[in-house]
Amino acid sequence: PEVVMMGLGYIGLPTAALIAQNNTHVHGVDINPKVVETINAGKIHIIEPELDLAVANAVKGGFLKAAISPKKANTYLIVVPTPFKGKNEPDISFVEAATKAVLPLLKENDLYIIESTSPVGTTEKMMGLIYSQRPELEGKLFIAYCPERVLPGNVMYELVHNDRVIGGVNQASTEKAVAFYKRFIKGELHKTNARTAEMCKLVENSSRDVQIAFANELSLICDKADINVWELIALANKHPRVNILQPGCGVGGHCIAVDPYFIVSDYPMESQIIGKAREINNYKSFWCAEKVQTAKLQFEIQHGRKPSIAIMGLAFKPNIDDLRESPAKYIAQKVLQNANNEEYFIVEPNIHEHKVFKLTPYQDAAEKGDIIVFLVAHKEFKTLKLKKDKMVLDFCGVLND
Ligand code: SAJ
Secondary structure, eight states, X not given: OOEEEEOOSTTHHHHHHHHHHTTOOEEEEOSOHHHHHHHHTTOOSSOOTTHHHXXXXXXXXXXEEEESSOOOOSEEEEOOOOOEETTTEEOXXXXXXXXXXXXGGOOXXXXXXXXXXXXXXXXHHHHHHHHHHOGGGTTOSEEEEOOOOOOTXXXXXXXXXXXXXXXXXXXXXXXXXHHHHHTTOOSOEEEEEHHHHHHHHHHHHHHHHHHHHHHHHHHHHHHHHTOOHHHHHHHHTTSTTOOOOOOOSOOOXXXXXXXXXXXXXXXXXXOHHHHHHHHHHHHHHHHHHHHHHHHHHHXXXXXXXXOEEEEEOOSSSTTOOOOTTOHHHHHHHHHHHTOOSOEEEEEOTTOSOOSSSOBOOHHHHHHHOSEEEEXXXXXXXXXXXXOTTOEEEXXXXXXXX
16 A cells, blocks of 8 residues: 555544545554444445545545554554543543554655644654654654644545645655645645644634634623623624624534643643633533523423423534534433433434434424423524424524524
């Protein structure tokens, strides 16, 4: 193979398929034998539009093969997860393990690229690790960091068309990495150094988190001030230089709710706003769960009986089936923990079955629930005609569109 892809997850697999589509042999590596088996059968283990066809074609054409260990190649891409450990500390052990696995295979002039979201300094750290084990290669490898910035649900398009930031540990590495990505990517390729590229990825997601926190803070203020926050934001956004995002039931997913901590844990004194934004966005979910509790009591006082409650949406954002790090799921769990013999209907139109939640079709839940709690602005909910006597808690603005 020409390329070894370490990690065949949400980013690694689409990237491997894209490279293979360009008639380049890719050897994909994943520690999970089931994933390897699935891909070699021309199938996929994640849900992403158009990915299934891309992988099926790449495998059928013989350009993509998966295995549990790497092979000799010219270019090595590290695209593995960087989760947390302990108290919001980034854990780069997967990046380290993948690097150790390719270490013995490296030869002069090879290109080694990290794409995984990583704390600042990780690329230099891995360079140190590589050269400590292979001193004869010192200065003879090209080493770079190039983060991805694709939006789940639109990965196959954005992989090709988004601009990319590429930072080498030296000029020659940057140039070599740019030449590599140029073969597959139509977006512009912006050159910088490795540390700036690492920080750039973290800053992009932190910027969005901070902006959402501002919207969420406004939603709390408006709740007290008896002002419709959706109307308020729409009006404020009529200003030519104001562009406020939408409040919701919190921030989820595996990027925006995670990456800011990579800055906060390394620069705790300096990252005041970034840290506070995380707190505000986390608090918003807790606040929503509390609001449901209050609504239940209110209903009981008004009607002299217990309400039934429809929880609308579990995914981490609209129109996807991904529940990872989902604030809606957290709120649903919290509300169910507080259950006191009320009847609950849990809705997630993008999922057929769930091992914990018993799911109800959204129309039934909206019909039967006394209290309707909108957590995710799924498109299905926008067309619902709710009866007048319903008590509605719209935390995601689905009725204000
Ligand atoms: N959200 C709001 N209000 C908004 C927008 C979003 O509450 O106005 C919430 C969503 O409901 C969701 C969370 O924020 O819970 C994150 O959703 P998202 O659509 O903003 O982002 P992700 O996590 O799907 O993808 C992000 C993207 N980053 C940016 O937009 C800066 C994507 O480009 C990155 O590639 C991705 O993170 C990643 O992998 O890092």
